[in-house]
Amino acid sequence: MKKTDTEQIRLANKKQIIHYLRVHGPIARVDLGQALKLSPATVTAITSELQQEARLIEHPATTEKTNTRGRPRVLIDLAPDAFHVLGLKLSINELKMHLGNHKGQVSDEMVIDLDTRALSEEGLFDAIASAVRRFNASVPAHKRPKALGIAVQGVVNGLNGEIIWSPALAVRKVPLKHELEQRIQLPVTIANDANCLTMAIRHQRRYQSLTDFAVIMLGYGIGMGMVINGELYLGHHGAAAEFGHSKYYPEGAQCLCGKRGCIEAYVGDYALYRDASALFPLSWDNSLHPTEDSMQVLVNKAESDSKELRDLFQRAGRVLGHGISNLIALLSLEKIIISGPGSRAYHLMEAGLMTNLEDSLVSDLIAETTIEHAAWDEDMTIKGIVVLALEAID
Amino acid sequence: MKKTDTEQIRLANKKQIIHYLRVHGPIARVDLGQALKLSPATVTAITSELQQEARLIEHPATTEKTNTRGRPRVLIDLAPDAFHVLGLKLSINELKMHLGNHKGQVSDEMVIDLDTRALSEEGLFDAIASAVRRFNASVPAHKRPKALGIAVQGVVNGLNGEIIWSPALAVRKVPLKHELEQRIQLPVTIANDANCLTMAIRHQRRYQSLTDFAVIMLGYGIGMGMVINGELYLGHHGAAAEFGHSKYYPEGAQCLCGKRGCIEAYVGDYALYRDASALFPLSWDNSLHPTEDSMQVLVNKAESDSKELRDLFQRAGRVLGHGISNLIALLSLEKIIISGPGSRAYHLMEAGLMTNLEDSLVSDLIAETTIEHAAWDEDMTIKGIVVLALEAID
Structure with missing residues (x-):
């Protein structure tokens, strides 16, 4: 041996x-x-x-x-304080950092505002390196992080740590891990927000025993993380699992990725807000970047008086059901968990989702796959990236 | 430890x-x-x-x-003759058996005709058990198989050895492995034909180094086998990977599974023949079960003079491209191999496939995933089931 x-x-x-x-x-x-x-x-x-x-x-x-x-x-x-890691979330116009201890518990938030879409590649590397230095200076020596994890909205190659595309950035194909490790001399882990959420859910006791499941993250875009044989599945080229860009309708609605008919183009916050703005005069004029408040207004209006909006959310549910039927046919998963900020409207989507799933897939293939909603809490991305940073040096 | x-x-x-x-x-x-x-x-x-x-x-x-x-x-x-296994292929109205040696080489064919769709569960168990006994009696004692592998067209639970649904049978949910092992006192492995093809391809030297790939099997229906992290992926409920029943079009063409819009309902031989019969008077009147010859007639006609048929195959290619773009988005695979008897028309589908793939998915996600055609040879199913039977007792 x-x-x-x-x-x-x-x-x-x-x-x-x-x-x-x-x-x-x-x-x-x-x-x-x-x-x-x-x-x-x-x-x-x-x-x-x-x-x-x-x-x-x-x-x-x-x-x-x-x-x-x-x-x-x-x-x-x-031992909670054996060592610490730094979890950083890169979003549009914001770097948010938290300390994570050895147990994966999160504390010490620091937020830095900056115009992320104006950054060059070099500007991004410098901005993150300087943010890490500021954070380090703000915590006592024994809490200085030994590794950095970065959660990024968008498409990320989790194998080589490259950001392929992010709505937070104008630059593409950014070799973030490689460049940043040179500058800050710490191991760096990069993951998209959906994979972070999946890791956070995998660390909840109630989901601990699952070995083959997917977590669909509803929000501005639609992401997904997938655990296969007990391990986060990144795919051969590191870019799995882009559920949001799997298809609902050939030549369908315009997606932000540039193509048409993606599931995200019907279910993402930007898509729901865009479609709602064709039905009503809406107060928030930047319809491509609706705020949490403007999305909540839509939900309230659907609940109180608007059949049109209820139909819009129902259709989003049907589109989700279509995508989920493909997932189940291809992967015969144990469970599919739906979460993310966009799941604020899950109760308005659920009936459409379940109906379309049953309409799309024979029951023999749905088998015992279960679908459930996991309450969203915005710290889950940070918790997930902290766990990934810890596991990189465990 | x-x-x-x-x-x-x-x-x-x-x-x-x-x-x-x-x-x-x-x-x-x-x-x-x-x-x-x-x-x-x-x-x-x-x-x-x-x-x-x-x-x-x-x-x-x-x-x-x-x-x-x-x-x-x-x-x-x-040692080629260290021991042998029996590979059995269950198709419509036929049981075909071959001996497989320790090296995975196939010999000694025996074919038994019977009306498979008339069989009850018990009738099926008895027919296979009696076929195995006949085969055993026909080979010398030192070649008596030590294990049985059964390749089945349709949907199979590869984990518990149940046939969920097969076009060869009228009965459903057949616990074939369990019942047969009682009767013939040999270890039994059950797999669908697409997973058999995938195993045969995995045993070809040129594909030996692949770790994350899918094999799409075109034929009467559309099947798929998937290798993830170097292992055949059966899914949590054993029924992966039903690519043919992932979707092209919501509420689209009628599929034999009972649902609508499945990829198979556009690309399967029965679908192509059904659609062609709406365009031309076709000689073979059982359009739901076109023969290899009648399918070849369509290909010849498309090649020689029929623009309508060329368009039909092109559209089938586009539907395949749609499904493959979903596969790549979700799984970020290394390679997708297309084979099976239906790939007789691959040259008529390829341009539509590639065009629709590029139309559907941003190039960053297609990445280095390659798509290629592997020549079909009808013995590949037998080779694959022989390998699976060998690996069950290796």
Whole structure:
């Protein structure tokens, strides 16, 4: 047997234990071993190693029940302050940073406003490097981040860390990871916001046992993250999974990507607002970038008096149902989770979605795939990118 | 470290070596180790084990160049007759069987005609069990198969071995693997024909290095097999990857699955023949089951004088391009291979396919994904099911 194989297994087991503690800790060693089907010897060896690295804390469980031998069980957990990472969210005209601790908990927000669409490539690298330096200067030395994760709206190559296209930027094909690592001397991880959301959801206890699922992120655009065989699937060219640019209708509605008929061109906030503005005089005149408030006005109006708007959201639901039927036919997934800021209108879309799914796909293929809505919380992108940055150095 | 882990790695390495020998043998041990990045010690240990099991042959390479030390290199290969498996193809009104040897080579055809659509569940189990017994009686004792693989047209759950739906059968949801294993006392593997084709292609040397690809099988229906991270992807519910029932057009053409607008309803042989019969008087009156000859007549007519038929095949190509753009957006694959009997008309579809792909998807997402046609040979389904049956007991 190869030595490297032994080493790889040890590392894989270690990563698995760290992941499980991050989600479920504090927990007794015996329960950890049972949950992960690891032998007591393996658990002891790896947790000792983590203790030597000062990454583990033990606390006797005074409130937990004692075990059958009558001794109080010692619960272990990741030491929250063993080290920290920096999660940065790049959005239109904003860099938002948070510190993430070893447990994946988020704190210390810093927001920097700047005209992101005016930045050259070099300007972007400099702006992020300088933001990281400002953040570093604002936290005590023991909290200085050891890695940086950047969440980007748009299309990202998660393998080589290149931003292919983002609505926040005028420049395209930006080798952000490579250039930034030279400038800030920290490991850099880049992911699109939908993959960040997927990682955040994967770290929620209720979704922990899923191995094959997709998370559709409704918002300005429509993104998706996909977990296959328990791992985030980035695709061979790193750009999976662009559900928003899979198709509803050949030669259909105009999409911001430049093509027509994409699902996003019917379900994205910009598409809903654009279509609503053809029905009503709307107050917000920049219809391509509707605010959260203007989107909420549409939802309220649909709920109170407008059948036209209810129909608009219903159709968006049908378009989602069409796309989801393709996903299920192709991938036979366990669960599809719908979230993101645009899911504010999920209750108006759900009936259309379910009806069209049943109209599109025979029940034998829908099988036991379930579809559910997960409440959106805007910090989930940050939580996800913090987890990705942690996993890059775990 | 867990003992089971060590054992798992040894088995995984062994399977990898068997797979590589099946595709590339005869080969020198040193080249095998380099190709699979396995240490000489691992290669020696596993090949010795295979020798003890009488599964390996050595032959000195008289024609090969000698190595730097001047000694002739010993080439190793799987012993072709170490054991055999039976590959059975279940089609409309036919059971076709072939013996597959340890190298995956196919021989000894036997064909049994029967009215498959008249069979009850029990009738199907009995018919296959009796066919297997007849086959067994026809080969010498040392060639009696140790496992059975069944290739089925239609939708199959590759995980539990259930036939969900097949055009060859009137019955649905048939627990074929479970029932047959009781009757014939052999391990049974069930796969749909597209997954068989995909396995056959994965065992061709020129495609050996691909890790993320899909094979679209054009024919009576439209199937697909998908390899993700180097493994055949069956999906969480075992029914991936039904590309033919992903959608082209909401409320579009009638599909045999019962729904409308599926890609198959435009590109499958039955759909092309149905649409052609609206344009011309066609000789074969059972338009739902066109023969290979009647399909070839359409191709010839398109090539020689019919612009209407050329347009029909072009549109089928555009529909394929639409579906492929969805595949690429969602999965960011390395390569998409098009084969199957329906690819007899690929030259008439290709321009429409490529044009619609470029019209549908921004070039940043198409990236380096390549699309190519692999010549169809009707034995590929049998080759694939033989490999799957072998891998189930390797």
